[in-house]
Amino acid sequence: MYSDKVMDHFMNPRNVGEIENADGIGEVGNAKCGDIMKIYLKVEDNRIVDVKFKTFGCGSAIASSSMATELIKGKTLEEAWELTNVAVAEALDGLPPAKMHCSVLAEQAIHRAINDYRIKQGLEPWEDRFSGDDDHHHHE
């Protein structure tokens, strides 16, 4: 059902944990749907110097969080913002169709964490393709 890469990131998730006094925190999802993803960012000179996550959810939700945090570590905020759910899923060698929403949650959680940082810095939050689609994800 899952690729070896998904299983690897599920069994040995990277960047699990939280960051004390994080510069940006993003939480998305809800218990009703069975997935909650929370991402913590440490930002220095516009660059993500550390990132951690906590996730309540299925194997692919945990693997998506792990992969997404790996992909944005060391990146600038602009680069991290550009990370799409498809890129996360591809980096995991694919997700089952019913589990693609897990990768969407990862993208949304990163966006929310970046905007949390921007708001704390007194900057305008960026808009993404999910704007106005608060915490909603579809179960096809």
Place this chain on the structure above:
Amino acid sequence: MRDRLLKGIMEKIPYTKLNGHPEKRLPGNINVSFHFIEGESLLLLLDHYGICASTGSACSSGSLDPSHVLMAIGLPHEIAHGSLRLSLGDLNKEEDVDYVLDVLPQIVQRLRDMSPLYESFIKEGGK
């Protein structure tokens, strides 16, 4: 054997809820919910350790919804998502119970350590 397994689970794993009646149930059946964790990730880890079980979320059957039975008996979503069904048969031995009681608490804790729900619960003083 079922009773020993159930008693062990309830004693070793805090924040666990037994679903259904303590005695009026099928002889080999256990159904419990572990707060703060999700069933599919629990199953994947149990499978890795060679323990066959089932969950209400039925992820692999194509439905991502939690058990309609657990929902119908009034469990909130997040508790129904963390449900686990263990069935003992006549091929199971006492050692199997020991093994599950050794591995299951570690797996539940591992997932709780990853869970933002558990993190908030602990930060709020465990209430």
